[in-house]
Amino acid sequence: MTVRRLAYRNSILWTAALVHRLSGLALAIFLPLHFLALGLAIRGEVQLEGFLRWSDQPLVKLAEGGLVFLLVVHMLGGLRLLLIENLDWRDRQKELAAVVAGISAVVALILLVRMF
Amino acid sequence: MNVRLYVWQRATAALMLPLVLLHVAVIFYATRQGMTAADILARTRGSIVWAALYGTFVIAAAIHAAIGVRNVLFEWSPLGERRATMFAMAFGAALLLLGLRAVAAVVL
Numbered sequence: 001m002t003v004r005r006l007a008y009r010n011s012i013l014w015t016a017a018l019v020h021r022l023s024g025l026a027l028a029i030f031l032p033l034h035f036l037a038l039g040l041a042i043r044g045e046v047q048l049e050g051f052l053r054w055s056d057q058p059l060v061k062l063a064e065g066g067l068v069f070l071l072v073v074h075m076l077g078g079l080r081l082l083l084i085e086n087l088d089w090r091d092r093q094k095e096l097a098a099v100v101a102g103i104s105a106v107v108a109l110i111l112l113v114r115m116f
Numbered sequence: 117m118n119v120r121l122y123v124w125q126r127a128t129a130a131l132m133l134p135l136v137l138l139h140v141a142v143i144f145y146a147t148r149q150g151m152t153a154a155d156i157l158a159r160t161r162g163s164i165v166w167a168a169l170y171g172t173f174v175i176a177a178a179i180h181a182a183i184g185v186r187n188v189l190f191e192w193s194p195l196g197e198r199r200a201t202m203f204a205m206a207f208g209a210a211l212l213l214l215g216l217r218a219v220a221a222v223v224l
Contacts, residue, residue, distance in 0.1 A: 025188055028181045031211055035174075038218035041157060049153035068143060075136045078129045085126070 016098040020077035023070045030067055072108040076101045121183050128180040135173045160222045167223040174215030182208025 040047040055064065080101040084094055146156065160166045186204030189195050195203065 021184075021188065024181075024184050028185055028207075031177065031181060032214055035211070035214035035218040039214065039221045041153070041221035042217065045153045045157055048157070052153055068140060071136060072140065075133065079133060082126065082130060082133075 012095050012098045023074040026070050027074055069109050073105045076104050124179055125183045128176040131176045163223055170219045174219055178208045178212040181211055
């Protein structure tokens, strides 16, 4: 591909769309596992408790934090899309919205790290 | 993406916005309290509110994710539109079944 054809990738809007898509894909892969884990409660409280205690491991906690971060990032990206598509925007405001969504994601990450 | 799928994608996104915020708040609460399975199930079992909220969340998420997966497969994989749609429908149906089973497991 030529440099010219790839020039759109320098746009912050393209980056925002890519982050939104990748975070959504990761969540879609994770969701069945999440549902299977919760479904353990069908076999009784002991099964679910065993899973919860297994999830106390530092690496699992880290992965959980990452998933919550992806969820927040995807939600903010979606909110950005809904606002852009449904409100009357002027030049540069779309880029501003992408920057604000990015900053919000960083703030969300800091909050997550402090809370976990 | 056709208009019908586009509208479903955006409608389920709008519906899930408050549900995601609620879910993140629940995650924080449960984590900070160090809740056990007994604590969680004592709050959720028999609750019509939890069943309605999370039942709605699962249905919306299954539709939203299926449409998203279809779009990604269609644009990024060698699968054609028809195969991407079939895979996405199967994925959405699996999500719906597993999700509703999980809700039933914690509220019934």
